[in-house]
Amino acid sequence: MxxxxxxxxxxxxxxxxxxxxxxxxxxxxxxxxxxxxxxxxxxxxxxxxxxxxxxxxxxxxxxxxxxxxxxxxxxxxxxxxxxxxxxxxxxxxxxxxxxxxxxxxxxxxxxxxxxxxxxxxxxxxxxxxxxxxxxxxxxxxxxxxxxxxxxxxxxxxxxxxAPDMKTPLLRVNAALNKAAKRILSILGYTDIAPVNSSCGAEQEYFLVDANFVNSRPDLLLTGRTLFGAAAAKGQQFDDHYFGAIPERIQVYMQDVEEQLYRLGIPAKTRHNEVAPGQFEFAPFFESANVATDHQQLLMTVLKNTAKKHGLVCLLHEKPFKGINGSGKHVNWSVGNKTQGNLLAPGITPHSNSQFLLFCGAVIRGVHKYGPLLRAVVATASNDHRLGANEAPPAIMSVYLGTQLDNIFEQIRNGEIIGSEDAGVMDLGIQTLPVFKKDAGDRNRTSPFAFTGNRFEFRAVGSGQSVAGPLVALDTLLADSLNWIADSLEAQLGQGVDLNAVILNILKDIIDKHGAVIFNGNSYSAEWHRMAVEERGLPNLKSAADALPVLKESYK
Incomplete structure (x- = not known):
């Protein structure tokens, strides 16, 4: 073309x-x-x-x-x-x-x-x-x-x-706004702009020459391979990852990006993904509702544009056996115009009460409603992907990183002393800059990882709407924020100092819900045993196990 x-x-x-x-x-x-x-x-x-x-x-x-x-x-x-x-x-x-x-x-x-x-x-x-x-x-x-x-x-x-994906999202955004404003008012703010969740959903996908796809009834009918021998060259060396983008694919990507820019969709990053023939687009953050609409448009543009270039775009979570699957990493945060990103820890997170309360609310929510998070990403196709190649397992846990994990351990012990300094990266080469390190590493096996100023929900499937996961995330956060606000008001009404009340509430959260925090290898057999047997976390391995959760009533 x-x-x-x-x-x-x-x-x-x-x-x-x-x-x-x-x-x-x-x-x-x-x-x-x-x-x-x-x-x-x-x-x-x-x-x-x-x-x-x-x-x-x-x-x-x-x-x-x-x-x-x-x-x-x-x-x-x-x-x-x-x-x-x-x-x-x-x-x-x-x-x-x-x-x-x-x-x-x-x-x-x-x-x-x-x-x-x-x-x-x-x-x-x-x-x-x-x-x-x-x-x-x-x-x-x-x-x-x-x-x-x-x-x-x-x-x-x-x-x-509401038999749609948008109405529940708008409703829960309103509930989240109301709950977040309660917390911010108690913390002493008077000028509080509307609070909204935000989303930046990384989109993984496969591209295959249309001539090859047209000769494969299984790909045409199901979106994935059902028969045939393993590829002579898979991803043994992962050399496709971040490799030079083939010219034909780059022409396709640039065509997609031009259409996205015309539609106001802030596509920022493009690159080769791990598996041969697999690629990714990543956008800037937007408000959750607009980001959801743009995500739907992105999938449509990816598929329609591929046809013009003699390609087929596959959004199936596991189109090829034995190689990397495709997910949609939902980077999620919450904030407003007056207080900014409410999940930004700042330079001294140990003294940032606003951040600690909102982060604690997330921890409580993921522990309390973990099965719901699993259910909103439960599809037969996503089951093929979860548990390997950077896709998280079915057990919902939270990765905080070294610095935040240490702070919440201090809270568990009843006293906040300080936070570890991130330090600097000095490569020992004079011509290269010395730069400040991040406060924690990244965990590619965690389903729900803190990545600096947001959480990354890595379990969402590549062909899914992000609305369902966002509804679940906003709901669990709104519920936890209301619980925290009730606790704050009750204890402050008894004359307890605000800082002491905040510490009491955060300690209560970690004592009751800290079992959901895990910073290790979520693929390991030891974690699966520990999570289920010692911490009581559900392991809903298949969509058939997880979907009934949607019918249950959460108290």
């Missing part, structure tokens, strides 16, 4: 997105500020402005060549769904005009029963609605024959149930 070099980043970036800057240029000032307030502060949407916004959105989309619009939603299939309608209104004289009303922007009506819904809806109960999610920007998808305006929406049934 012949390709042309992309233009400068400044002309590409978000050129196909109805951004705030485009809204500012096309909307009356008061309507723009109303919409901006909803997007930035989660204030209630003023539906009276919908007609004006719809007109501006339609004019912008048609200037980009769009004749159709689509309400895009995310059912429980882990795929993207969309219903397309034309900007067309038939007049009494038989002519047509282009029309797009606020009512149509705000609400659509797809079938509400034909998608997987966990038994919430029967076939004869078919009404469903899509509702505009103003916090995730509309965008243009362009094909060789034209363009379509895509509007991110939630998907709900007539009864108000």
């Amino acid at each position: 012949s390709v042309k070099p992309p233009g400068p980043l400044s002309s590409l970036w978000a050129s196909d997105v109805f951004t705030l800057s485009k809204m500012r240029d096309s909307l009356p000032k008061e309507i723009y500020h109303s919409l901006k307030k909803t997007i930035e502060t989660s204030a209630a949407l003023d539906v009276s402005i919908a007609d004006v916004v719809a007109l501006a959105m339609k004019d912008w989309a048609m200037s980009k060549g769009a004749l159709y619009y689509a309400h895009v939603f995310y059912p429980l299939t882990h795929a993207t769904a969309e219903k397309h309608d034309g900007f067309i209104s038939l007049q009494s004289d038989g002519s047509v005009i282009s029309e797009f009303s606020g009512k149509v922007l705000v609400q659509g009506e797809p079938d509400g029963s034909s998608f997987p819904n966990g038994g919430m809806r029967s076939t004869f109960e078919a009404r469903g609605y899509t509702a505009w999610d103003v916090t995730s920007p509309a965008f243009i998808i362009t094909t060789d024959n034209g363009a379509t305006l895509c509007i991110p929406t939630v998907f709900i049934s007539w009864t108000g149930k």
